[in-house]
Amino acid sequence: MPGNILDVARQAGVSHTTVSRILRNADGFSYAPGTRRKVLAAACEMGYVPNAAARLMRLKKTRLIGITTQPQNAYATYSLIEKLSLRIRELGYTPVMVDLTASAPAAGGFLDVTHLAGVICMYAKHERELVARCAGLPRALPLVTIRRQVTADPAVRMVTTDNVSGLTQAFRHLYELGHRRIGFLGYNESDPGRQAAYPVLCRQYDLAPRWFAVPVRLENNSFASAVQMARAVSGRRGGVTALLCEDDEFAAGAIAGLSDLGLLVPRDISVVGFDDLPLAAAVRPRLTTVGVKMNEKADAAARLLVAWIEGNEVQRALLPESIVLEAALIIRDSTAQPPARSRTHAK
Amino acid sequence: MPGNILDVARQAGVSHTTVSRILRNADGFSYAPGTRRKVLAAACEMGYVPNAAARLMRLKKTRLIGITTQPQNAYATYSLIEKLSLRIRELGYTPVMVDLTASAPAAGGFLDVTHLAGVICMYAKHERELVARCAGLPRALPLVTIRRQVTADPAVRMVTTDNVSGLTQAFRHLYELGHRRIGFLGYNESDPGRQAAYPVLCRQYDLAPRWFAVPVRLENNSFASAVQMARAVSGRRGGVTALLCEDDEFAAGAIAGLSDLGLLVPRDISVVGFDDLPLAAAVRPRLTTVGVKMNEKADAAARLLVAWIEGNEVQRALLPESIVLEAALIIRDSTAQPPARSRTHAK
DNA sequence: GGCTACTATGCACACGTTAACATAAAACGT
DNA sequence: ACGTTTTATGTTAACGTGTGCATAGTAGCC
Numbered sequence: 001m002p003g004n005i006l007d008v009a010r011q012a013g014v015s016h017t018t019v020s021r022i023l024r025n026a027d028g029f030s031y032a033p034g035t036r037r038k039v040l041a042a043a044c045e046m047g048y049v050p051n052a053a054a055r056l057m058r059l060k061k062t063r064l065i066g067i068t069t070q071p072q073n074a075y076a077t078y079s080l081i082e083k084l085s086l087r088i089r090e091l092g093y094t095p096v097m098v099d100l101t102a103s104a105p106a107a108g109g110f111l112d113v114t115h116l117a118g119v120i121c122m123y124a125k126h127e128r129e130l131v132a133r134c135a136g137l138p139r140a141l142p143l144v145t146i147r148r149q150v151t152a153d154p155a156v157r158m159v160t161t162d163n164v165s166g167l168t169q170a171f172r173h174l175y176e177l178g179h180r181r182i183g184f185l186g187y188n189e190s191d192p193g194r195q196a197a198y199p200v201l202c203r204q205y206d207l208a209p210r211w212f213a214v215p216v217r218l219e220n221n222s223f224a225s226a227v228q229m230a231r232a233v234s235g236r237r238g239g240v241t242a243l244l245c246e247d248d249e250f251a252a253g254a255i256a257g258l259s260d261l262g263l264l265v266p267r268d269i270s271v272v273g274f275d276d277l278p279l280a281a282a283v284r285p286r287l288t289t290v291g292v293k294m295n296e297k298a299d300a301a302a303r304l305l306v307a308w309i310e311g312n313e314v315q316r317a318l319l320p321e322s323i324v325l326e327a328a329l330i331i332r333d334s335t336a337q338p339p340a341r342s343r344t345h346a347k
Numbered sequence: 348m349p350g351n352i353l354d355v356a357r358q359a360g361v362s363h364t365t366v367s368r369i370l371r372n373a374d375g376f377s378y379a380p381g382t383r384r385k386v387l388a389a390a391c392e393m394g395y396v397p398n399a400a401a402r403l404m405r406l407k408k409t410r411l412i413g414i415t416t417q418p419q420n421a422y423a424t425y426s427l428i429e430k431l432s433l434r435i436r437e438l439g440y441t442p443v444m445v446d447l448t449a450s451a452p453a454a455g456g457f458l459d460v461t462h463l464a465g466v467i468c469m470y471a472k473h474e475r476e477l478v479a480r481c482a483g484l485p486r487a488l489p490l491v492t493i494r495r496q497v498t499a500d501p502a503v504r505m506v507t508t509d510n511v512s513g514l515t516q517a518f519r520h521l522y523e524l525g526h527r528r529i530g531f532l533g534y535n536e537s538d539p540g541r542q543a544a545y546p547v548l549c550r551q552y553d554l555a556p557r558w559f560a561v562p563v564r565l566e567n568n569s570f571a572s573a574v575q576m577a578r579a580v581s582g583r584r585g586g587v588t589a590l591l592c593e594d595d596e597f598a599a600g601a602i603a604g605l606s607d608l609g610l611l612v613p614r615d616i617s618v619v620g621f622d623d624l625p626l627a628a629a630v631r632p633r634l635t636t637v638g639v640k641m642n643e644k645a646d647a648a649a650r651l652l653v654a655w656i657e658g659n660e661v662q663r664a665l666l667p668e669s670i671v672l673e674a675a676l677i678i679r680d681s682t683a684q685p686p687a688r689s690r691t692h693a694k
Numbered sequence: 695g696g697c698t699a700c701t702a703t704g705c706a707c708a709c710g711t712t713a714a715c716a717t718a719a720a721a722c723g724t
Numbered sequence: 725a726c727g728t729t730t731t732a733t734g735t736t737a738a739c740g741t742g743t744g745c746a747t748a749g750t751a752g753c754c
Contacts, residue, residue, distance in 0.1 A: 004740055015704050020742060030701060052462055053403035054740035057709050062400075069429075074625070078425035082416075089446060096443055099436060115399050223629040256631040278421070282570040284603040351710055362734050367712065377731060401710035404739050701750070711739090720731070 003046045012042040066098040066119040068126040073222050075249050075279050083298035084120060091306045118142035118305045124150045144305040148193040158322040159301040166290035166327030167197040170244055170272045173329055175205055178337050179242040183210035185229060185254060186246035194246050210240050222249040230257025241269060241338035248273035248280045251287050266336035276330055285333035293325050350393045359389040413445040413466040415473040420569050422596050422626050430645035431467060438653045465489035465652045471497045491652040495540045505669040506648040513637035513674030514544040517591055517619045520676055522552055524684050526589040530557035532576060532601060533593035541593050557587050573600025581610055588616060588685035595620035595627045598634050613683035623677055633679035640672050
């Protein structure tokens with residue numbers, strides 16, 4: 001125990017109140033330069049660090065921000081977590097990974113959701129779960145959802161990408177290359193953002209939707225499950241010339257799976273990803289993909305949450321309900337004209 | 348504030364001490380079944396969750412276990428973090444990601460390293476940093492290192508894979524296929540575990556070592572940096588017929604990079620990975636790789652750390668200094684005989 | 695100089711939990 | 725029936741911090 005505030009006070013020859021106020025730069029208090037110097041010197045010398053627990057008990061506020069995780073999409077998840085963590089720390093908070101599946105609150109788990117200053121939440125299921133769990137609390141848990149907001153809770157804000165625009169760009173790109181049988185590979189049950197635009201676009205371009213959903217049991221490994229979907233995608237009934245994928249990991253997996261069947265991307269089938277992860281530019285062929293500006297997304301989410309946490313009633317009301325970032329199609333090597341024989345029979 | 352222990356006590360008609368002891372299953376206390384039932388019912392009904400801060404202040408022990416992270420190797424890192432988190436939770440602790448680069452302790456950061464019950468540490472640099480930072484503390488920070496232990500601190504334990512055996516198996520596999528120009532692709536500065544065995548094996552098999560190190564500036568994205576290394580690996584001076592890689596992500600990147608140069612794996616060059624991540628079986632060609640049993644590793648690390656945390660002096664002394672898991676070569680599609688012209692001029 | 699306003703500091707309490715110590719009732723042995 | 729151990733519960737202090745209230749000194753103002 002490396003010294004408490006009383007030790008510092010004793011050493012500096014002042015009261016612990018003075019120490020507390022000087023070290024926190026408390027507003028509305030003026031201290032003599034000499035006193036200030038003495039206190040800072042003493043604190044610095046003995047390496048004083050305020051006891052987090054005591055402070056928390058007093059303030060009833062932590063500076064912990066939860067990040068919900070899930071096993072799907074290792075790459076995208078980790079990529080986002082990493083960037084979020086960085087931003088959160090830059091804003092003076094500490095990121096904590098929260099697992100909503102297992103956390104029986106009474107089971108001795110140390111940190112409960114209720115102790116968090118806020119949560120950044122990546123999946124619709126988690127959002128519902130969190131909002132439900134905090135329903136009884138007098139103060140709603142500040143929550144920023146990435147992707148799509150699903151509850152009407154006033155404390156929930158959203159940061160997302162304009163998925164509709166992104167998918168539209170991708171769709172048009174494929175259509176202009178000559179594709180008329182364009183499929184969509186996604187989760188069985190997921191946030192509706194990216195999937196919702198697909199049938200609309202099909203109707204708009206007068207094409208039949210061809211939908212491929214990964215079975216729930218396979219969802220834990222996106223890459224591998226996409227590999228397994230390749231047969232369906234390329235099979236008699238599927239028979240698409242181009243495939244839109246819900247994320248890059250799916251796209252990369254689909255390419256691998258197709259190559260097992262002797263099909264080459266983009267010669268035989270074009271594939272488009274979503275996210276523009278580092279993976280997308282690394283894989284061969286390089287992925288044509290919809291870039292979602294992960295960095296800006298993390299930045300916006302962290303800022304929005306902190307603004308909400310630190311703001312008063314009025315300031316909160318001024319915060320945007322949602323921040324929507326632009327998406328931009330990044331054309332690389334995984335898309336090309338459909339094979340010659342396919343170009344004849346449209347629709 | 349959803350009720351404190353006093354509220355529960357009042358509702359159950361007992362003292363708060365009784366509530367505390369019953370809810371914690373405190374040893375050495377026997378309570379009447381009726382009392383117990385009353386307390387549990389009251390606590391359950393009002394959804395009582397013990398206040399983490401107050402508990403922490405009293406006990407001076409958290410049930411938080413830190414996991415150090417780093418930007419390199421998104422896949423391997425996330426894979427391990429995910430499994431570690433699960434095990435840690437199963438043991439009744441809460442995982443927290445700790446960032447050692449930025450954490451100025453006094454800068455308002457809520458959780459300091461000193462508040463953690465222990466840390467699981469994946470990289471040599473972090474281990475040194477942590478041990479150094481906790482040097483002044485009366486109680487050393489319990490620490491389990493994954494991979495290779497680098498400090499002599501008695502509170503540091505290690506869980507690792509038998510990398511030497513793993514690399515030996517891989518080397519022998521390549522040698523027996525007929526390869527005589529076997530390179531190694533790894534980090535410039537990394538834990539010496541996997542790299543150390545390579546020159547020894549070269550000497551043993553009487554081959555010249557061919558060493559390819561990723562420049563530090565590229566290290567943040569293993570996949571992409573391996574792609575960039577392909578030219579060196581296959582070039583005039585490099586000219587290897589087989590490549591051992593420090594991890595699967597490197598291997599996958601190398602394959603992609605080689606394909607850019609018109610070289611096919613395994614026809615022109617054989618590639619071996621390390622770790623057996625999900626990625627290894629997903630990528631095409633499927634990776635021949637050294638499996639390190641990530642699950643068992645996470646399990647062993649979490650158990651060892653918790654045993655140390657909860658054990659007394661005597662029990663701690665009985666814990667193994669290190670746990671070494673076996674490695675097993677998994678042969679898939681990325682290795683084959685060297686091309687015919689290469690087989691003639693050995694060495 | 696007396697009143698006011700402000701500056702600089704301290705005192706004492708509250709937060710919710712655990713644990714050492716205390717106590718009353720019951721069981722037990724002779 | 726009486727001392728002794730055991731069982732079942734309660735009392736109270738302590739952890740380290742922030743803050744409301746109090747206080748002493750100092751300056752301003754007519």
